Amino acid sequence: MANLVNLERATIHSGTRVILDGVSLGIGTGDRIGVVGANGGGKSTLLGVLARRRTLDDGRVTHTGGLQIAEVAQDDDLPAGATIREAIVGDAAEHEWASESRIREVLGGLVGDERAGALGGLGAVVDRLSGGERRRVALARALVADADLLMLDEPTNHLDVEGVTWLARYLTTTWARPDRALIVVTHDRWFLDAVATATWEVHDGTVDAYDGGYAAYVLARAERARIAAVTEERRANLLRKELAWLRRGAPARTSKPKFRLDAAAALISDEPPPRDSVELMRFATARLGKDVVDLHDASLAFGERPMLARVRWQLAPGDRIGLVGVNGAGKSTLLDVLAGERPLDSGRRKQGVTVRVGHLTQDVRELDELADRRVIEAIESVRTSTMLAGKPVRASALAKRLGFPGPRQQVRVGDLSGGERRRLQLLRVLLDEPNLLLLDEPTNDLDIDTLTAVEDLLDGWVGTLVVVSHDRYLLERITDRQVALLGDGRIRDLPGGVDQYLQLRAGMPAPARQAAPAGTAAGVGGDAPPIPSGAAVAGAAGAAAGGSAPGSAAGGATGSSTASEPADRGASPPAANPAQQREARKNLARIERQLQRLTEKAGRIHTDMAAQASDHAAMVRLSSDLRAVDTEREALEEDWLAQAELAE
Structure with missing residues (x-):
């Protein structure tokens, strides 16, 4: 894996506040990085530095030769007076861009075909579009560009559920290539989990890196906090013993403190109860x-x-x-x-x-x-x-x-x-x-x-x-x-x-x-x-x-x-007979037992994830296992609903 961007000892001040404090990191080919952090914590600034739009007070940023970057900022820079087609594909002839399947896919997913009526067609002027519509056009322009590095700042803002789902699927399938990299600032946790293979947390002038998407980030962050708490508790205990020794004037016989260091058990014991x-x-x-x-x-x-x-x-x-x-x-x-x-x-x-x-x-x-x-x-x-x-x-x-x-x-x-x-x-x-x-x-x-x-x-x-x-x-x-x-x-x-x-x-x-x-x-x-x-x-x-x-x-x-009133009134289906109802109740009991087993299996997977939060390969495998369990559970829940209607 080759590095596309290197950041070395990057430092940026804003008045008396330090936004980046000697940060060093890199973006390699194949990376898909999600950037999270508090509002105003420096996420957009970090993207500006990586793209060389923001000047450093100290340190340096280097790009690999010929690096092509496509960006979508929170405030788009669509050309005034341009049509949607011009903003996305420039002055290319229709036969040139329409012959590329990836461009047709982007237009169909974001601004073409089914959304043409809403946006006024590809000939509509971008000046008249709403904020959400302009965001779709800006995303389409970045996605059709043949860039090595794609940088997205809050891309899901103004997108509906369907648009967010399409974007996540496109970024992880059609767009993804081993020689490309993606870095995205987002607060959408579902999107982060669906897209990112690594997560950067920007806070207090530093950038902490975690493997995996949002779920892995939360587990790893909790584990770091637990270890820090244990370390602080150990230090406090040592200080208390030292003070006691000084007060008594002679060393006391004390037993060595014992600590439970099992990360999964600690996380599970602190898990809040479900909503009642x-x-x-x-x-x-x-x-x-x-x-x-x-x-x-x-x-x-x-x-x-x-x-x-x-x-x-x-x-x-x-x-x-x-x-x-x-x-x-x-x-x-x-x-x-x-x-x-x-x-x-x-x-x-x-x-x-x-x-x-x-x-x-x-x-x-x-x-x-x-x-x-x-x-x-x-x-x-x-x-x-x-x-x-x-x-x-x-x-x-x-x-x-x-x-x-x-x-x-x-x-x-x-x-x-x-x-x-x-x-x-x-x-x-x-x-x-x-x-x-x-x-x-x-x-x-x-x-x-x-x-x-x-x-x-x-x-x-x-x-x-x-x-x-x-x-x-x-x-x-x-x-x-x-x-x-x-x-x-x-x-x-x-x-x-x-x-x-x-x-x-x-x-x-x-x-x-x-x-x-x-x-x-x-x-x-x-x-x-x-x-x-x-x-x-x-x-x-x-x-x-x-x-x-x-x-x-x-x-x-x-x-x-x-x-709501349907266009045509249809006759109600006949009620189930007693034999069908008894069979449905048996099926309900069977499905509920299967759901219980899946719930227990999901619990074991969560336990393993907590225990192996720092092992990226294990997290990927466990996440796949968890998705399989969720898929099977959704199918069983649909069967349960169907049987419940028969059993009534």
């Missing part, structure tokens, strides 16, 4: 009663494009729902409707009398009126303390937990970074003590440590939660169920989670997959029927999906349900 969904639902019901928000035959359209088409949705106390969909499908609009901030064209919205809504929007400009206040004043203007996990928490302590230590609490709101403003928004929403929390892309501009703190906070939050996010890791971490907007005005349950959504999208015809222009509804299309699930389908869609399920409005039980 039943207990949280019990508390949520006590706070909310039985009614949260119900939508009855709700319809809403922008022009002739339907956002909601006779949707029936019942949010229940304690529901934790992740909402996914292509950009422009109406996810933010649906949150506005649930919050009561956008009127319906027809139908009815019903809200429980005890419901208190907290709505985190994507617009950080709502903080502009607080620009001259200090952070702690902006927080305490809402409330000075709140209840969290059944305990009182002061506003200043909650602020510290979400990345505002004492000195940062005294900073003017107008001087905060984008990530800090996002955190302040979330703090103000939480301090208002809502019991229905609607979050629209809450992870935008947040670094990984802050994301972890936010997830930990939301994991034990009591109430009903609806989250719109392209961050698959977040959705799987804090929600118990996912639903999708596919652009046809209906809401679909996703028993198989985000993977099922991607499969549905891949199976739809191109016109139905097309995203809508910014500020409009999604394109109409798609004949895929609603997906039955355990939460399943109520009202009009119940007939098409096979009748009401427990937890639906028709069933009368507490629980959320979604439905």
